[in-house]
Amino acid sequence: MPADRPAAVRPAAGIVLVDKPGGMTSHDVVARARRAFGTRKIGHAGTLDPMATGLLVLGVEGATRLLTFIVGLDKTYEATIRLGAATDTDDADGVIIEERDASSLASADILAAIEPLTGTIAQVPTRVSAIKVDGKRAYDLARQGIEVELKAREVTVARFDVLAERRDGQAVDLDVVVDCSSGTYIRALARDLGAALGVGGHLTALRRTRIGPFDVAGAASLDGLADASTLSPAVVAAAVLGRLDVTDDEARDLRHGKRLAGAATRLDGGRAAAIAPDGSLVGIVERRGDDLKSAMNMPEEQPR
Template sequence: MARRRRGLPVNGVLLLDKPAGMSSNHALQRARRLFQAQKAGHTGTLDPMATGLLPVCFGEATKFSAHLLASDKVYRTRVELGVVTDTGDAEGEVVERLAVPALNATDVESVLARFQGEIEQVPPMYSALKHQGRKLYELAREGKSIERAARRVTVYDARLVAFEGSAFELEVKVSKGTYVRTLAEDIGRALGSGAHISVLRRLATGPFGAEGMLTLEALTALPDQDAREATLLPVDILAAHLPRLEVDADAARRLTHGQSARADTGGLAVGDTARLYCDEAFLGLGAVTTPQEVAPKRLLSTATD
């Protein structure tokens, strides 16, 4: 006999404003309890010291969360010059203190220009990347250092928003897999003084920006479950970048039974993925197999109800 899953069948996307000092998983579990949700997952870890946008997917939305994992991100960070830490942020142990040369905003902007575009970046030891099955930060806490291969990442924009001589603030837009801590360390090294970050806030991920974020405190203050669920974005917003296909009721029935179905694919190429709808209801994703046929790829469980 199958075990009944505890909680409510909540479906949708929460734009959570993660507080400082809390792991992404802890924030996720707090949100899940507030919504009494059966199933939840987040779409890209933030360091405990970091704040800002942490999209949380509930229920059916977890099936499409991978689209956000690969998305570009926007961060605002404060870079402190003259002090290098083992973690690259203010929570680490100081490993080196260096004199900060006389700098102005133009000096910083000149160096920033060298770090825009496609760059090579060595992932930090204090990261969740794995080596022989163990996370690097676990090895780092044991005093071990593993050689890491450089990876190509993209810095689409790095803009100086405040300058204070020995510290400055940046807003950066980066590709998946970019470590802002490492970027700040490399910029500090190029400025001749070393650096670490003391503040990191994520402002955007993929199509989502900071304007829709809600704190745990704000969610707690809402009067009831209906009010909380009203804050969620619909599941299909995670696939909004994909083309949309409408299918009729017969095609929807075939698709939800795992069969290919006839559909007007609107000139999409064979192999393309599209969002599938029937009478405005989101069914999930399908793959174009011929100009007149689509096959199920990832459908909502509720689509078969």
């Protein structure tokens, strides 16, 4: 009889930071990571357009449960906005639908137009966004030539700074850095800035450099995925939500769905990462009255 094949060793749960190159989708990166790590259980926290580069956060195995707590974090982008032309996608991948001479724009006028686009604003998402309209993605409807009216959403732009300004014929290119809340469309900022100045605008480059506490400087290249460092679930959860140390008995109770009676005073915020004495992540706990209850439990690591 043939010998039994040894069971494949599953990779450890963890978070991997990847520097996505341009020209590929976030799903393409996930597919490469699945091959590199030898598992299909990999997801990401927030897509990047094919044109965009920069930080993509991947969850491996049980750490995919943490992605829901990462996707809503604030982000930082570096981008280039071209004033003088508008496109049907609000970026360089689209077709130019309007061109105007922006060469006479004064730098002070550009900065003045940026001011209303900072702080808490009502932003209409780009028509090629992934927002669903009647169950269909806006970008799919746009490709079919169907016009849809997307509702404005409240977003926060904490920083919208011009790093450099270049003039090329009738166009003005702005290198900018933006700190913003999750759900902010940088393409929409380019579109709205161009509209406010009366010359049209679109995005020609976009790079995500930060998601919450995670920086692209610590990210692996796509070709280096096999050797990429994996952040432990405990380290990541504590960095995102704060840390709550629990005893072995408390860890067991949380894993069994029990509440920690009267323990809400131990929590500074609404949620925290419950860390067992051995340093492992038990799960995410939240307040329930005076008690703490697990909102998400991590699967326990099996001996290897």
